[in-house]
Amino acid sequence: MAAEQEFKFAVTSLPAVREALRGLGASLKVEATLERNWVLDDAQDSLRLKGCLLRVRQWGESHLLTYKGPARFSAGLKVREELEVGLSASEKALAILAALGFSPVFYYEKQRETWSLGRVEVALDHTPMGDFVELEGEGPELRQVAAALGFAPEAALRGTYLELWRSYREHHPEAPEHMVFS
Structure with missing residues (x-):
């Protein structure tokens, strides 16, 4: 497994992070593309209560089904089991999962672009609530890339x-139930 x-870090300027990535010799892998995500659970919220996540994602022409196990944290680093499989269509996967008792409990959108720096994938996410940077890879290299980009691992977001x-x-009650661009 x-x-x-x-x-994951909240940022005030994606252009500044992009410039830093260029300065470090990172390679742009995918330009900013709309990503659509459906988080699913059963009627008892069984997955959420166990700290697990079931998600269907459509990003450009890519469709993925993802399961994530409960998260563990060490000095800001989030580690969790992740299983993914490619799909031919998100809508069919959602229909199959609904037949099994899993329905969408949350829908969210973001613009995501990805970069590669060594063996670390760097995702720049523009969302309706602000901008974020996600670094994914192996622990020691992740910490090096975080430091090179000016991020303190202990300041990483857990959520x-x-x-x-x-x-x-909670602070913006006018915001819609789902995280979508207007």
Whole structure:
């Protein structure tokens, strides 16, 4: 089973991060593309209560089904089991999962562009609540890339986009239930 290791940071300027990536010799892999995400659970919220996540993602022409196990944290580094499989169509996967008792409990959108710096994938996410940078790779190299970009690992966010959006809505009650661009 694969383990995902990541840092997520809120940022005030994606252009500044982009410039820093260029200065470090990073390679742009995918230009900013709309990403659509459906988080699913059963009627009892069984997955959420166990700290797990089931998601269908459409990013450009790519469709993925993802399961994430409960997260563990060490000095800001989030580690969790992650299983992914490619799909031919998100809508069919959502229909199959609905037949199995899993329906969307949260829908969110973001513009995501990805960069590669060594063996670390750097995602620049523009969302309706602000901008974020996610670093994914192996622990030691992740920490080096975070430091090179000026991020302190202990300042990494712990929450998923669902959790961050719920917190955001507490301070912005006018925001819609789902994290979507207007």
